[in-house]
Amino acid sequence: MMTSGSAPQLSLDPDDRLLIIGAGLAGYHTARGARLxxxxxxxxxxxxxxxLAYDRPALSKAYLTGAVSEDDLALDDPDQPLDAQWVPGADVIALSAVPLGVHTLTGEFWAADAVVIATGAGARTLPQTNPDDEVARPYLLRSMDDAAALRATCLQGLGVAVVGGGFLALEAAATCTQRGAESVTVIAGEQHPGATRLGTPVGRALRSVHEAHGVRFASAARAVSVTSTTAGHTVHLADGSAVAADVAILACGAVPATGWLQGGPLHLSPAGAVLCDDFGATGIAGVWAAGDCAEWASQSKGLRPVGHWQEALEQAAVVAAHLTGAEPQPMQEPYFWSDQYDLRLQGAGRIAAADEVRVLEGSAETGDLLISYLRGGTEVGILGFNRLREVKRWRKQHQIRKAQTVAA
Ligand SMILES: Cc1cc2nc3c(=O)[nH]c(=O)nc-3n(C[C@H](O)[C@H](O)[C@H](O)COP(=O)(O)OP(=O)(O)OC[C@H]3O[C@@H](n4cnc5c(N)ncnc54)[C@H](O)[C@@H]3O)c2cc1C
Incomplete structure (x- = not known):
């Protein structure tokens, strides 16, 4: 693997063929950036x-409630369509380093002068019993097809079990509640969802927001498997208890969509992510990776998060710049958001690196919590519930500071 210190050689001459694997956020923006x-x-x-490429965040939020349509989520601008050859339905199954290119399931070989791997992530699932064709499977929430299937299901009067304690699971719980489910039970694996990652005050606040909307939380035990029958689903927990529901949603994490790279020439992390330096270079000449399928050096060191929209977008811009010889913008402070009911939660900075969590203002009850994250007494991150102005100001100040550091 390449080191993270020095910029890699440019990969493209002006007329070279750029091949992007994965028509998602990172793939689309790599192409758009290269053209720009x-x-x-x-x-x-x-x-x-x-x-064609679409944006995923609304799939667990406004798309599920019906507030936005599939067309609203398209990434390409119909007024200025991307000048690229799109090949939908192309399942790539192997990478070839020499000659450079990829093989598809249908037996084609696509040769290239540079390959960008942007295959994202797939949903983590649980062992399932009895999922034959007669029996409805638990829903997943990763692709438009997944979300469309859940959106088409009438939830009125039904009991829903949501497995997972991350934002995806909590957003799904919120939308099912808003869509008239009779009961919603979240199986989060921790007493206060998100507490391990974001601190106990945030976990408590999230739980209390959901409980105020009637959502129940199962015991803090992990879900281990699901049994599905024509009568419904039973989610089995590690402590021996179980949760029965008419509808089950598995939103318990993501795994890099890199099964097709196993056994090939690239270095993969134990979790299966493509290991790269901080320019997206993989160490194989002409092969780059960006987005949820990749783990850049700063992510391996825990300095930046994985699986966030902004990371994928910025990594795509960095790769596009290095492919074309443009000056890459320095990456911003990490940023994420989540929408649940009328709550917009936003986090910025290096929250994972914090050794202290301090409540600055507000409370879960008033829905306006403002949290500071510190490391060695210095603020490294911020998180707000409906604190759009404060989070924006924090990000702006840190962006200016960063630009000054780079310029110095
Ligand atoms: C429901 C949902 C809600 C989210 N909400 C938020 C949010 O609120 N805030 C936030 O910060 N982030 C959110 N995210 C995360 C964010 O959407 C991702 O970080 C982002 O989409 C990653 O972009 P990507 O291009 O790496 O992968 P993706 O957008 O997943 O695109 C990858 C594409 O590659 C394709 N692909 C996979 N394997 C192959 C193969 N072998 N051959 C060809 N194509 C392949 C896939 O089908 C997919 O179309 C959410 C994600 C989901 C699923």
Whole structure:
């Protein structure tokens, strides 16, 4: 693998063929960035799904409640369509370093001068029993097809079990409640969802927001498997208890979509992510990776998060810049958000690195919590419940500071 210290060689001559694997956020923005930077050669995007690139965050929020449509989530701008060859329904199964290119399930070989791997992540699941064709499977929430299936299900009067304690699970719980489910039970694996990652005050506040909307939390035991029958689903927990529901949603994490790279020339992390330096270079000449399928050096060191929208977007811009010889923008402080009911939660900075969590203002009851994260007494991050102004100001100040540091 390449070291993270020095910028890699440019990969593209002006007429070279750029091949992008994965028609998602990172894939789309790598292509868009390369064109904006003046690349004139062919750009081809191979995507496993049978649709063009779309934005995922609304799939567990406004799309599920019906507030936005599939068309609203399209990434490409119809007024200024991306100049690229889109190949939907192309399932890539192997990478070849020499000659450089990829093989698809249908037996084609796509040759390239540079390959960008942007295959994202797939949903983590649980062992399932009895999922034959007669029996409804638990829903997942990763792709438009997953979300469309859940959106098409009438939840009125039904009991829903949501497995997972991250934002995806909590957003799903909120939308099911808003859509008239009779009961919603969250199986989060910790007493206060998100407390381990974001601190107990945040976990407590999130739980109390959901409980105020009637959501129940199962015991803090981990879900270990699901049994599905025509009568419904039973989620089995590690402490021997179980939760029965008419509808089950598995939102218990993501795994890099890199099964197709196993046994190939790239270095993968134990979790399966493509290991890269902080320019997205993989160490194989002409092969780059960005987004949820990748783990850049600063992410391996715990300095930046994985699996966030902003990381994928910024990594795509960095890769596009290095491919085309443009000056890459320094990456911003990490940032994420989540929408649950009328709550917008936003976090910025290096929250995972904090050794102290301090409540600055507000409370869960008033829905306006403001939290500071410190390391060695210095503030490294911020999180707000409906604190748009404060989080924006914090991000702006840190962006200016960072630009000054880079310039100095
Ligand atoms: C429901 C949901 C809600 C989210 N909400 C938020 C949020 O509120 N805030 C936030 O910060 N982040 C959120 N995220 C995370 C954010 O959307 C991701 O970080 C982002 O989409 C990652 O972009 P990506 O391009 O790496 O992967 P993706 O957008 O997942 O795109 C990868 C594409 O590659 C394709 N692919 C996979 N394998 C192959 C293959 N072998 N051959 C060809 N194509 C392949 C996939 O089908 C997919 O289309 C959410 C994610 C989901 C699923």
């Amino acid at each position: 930077n003046g690349h004139q050669g062919q750009i081809t995007i191979l995507g496993a799904e049978h649709r």
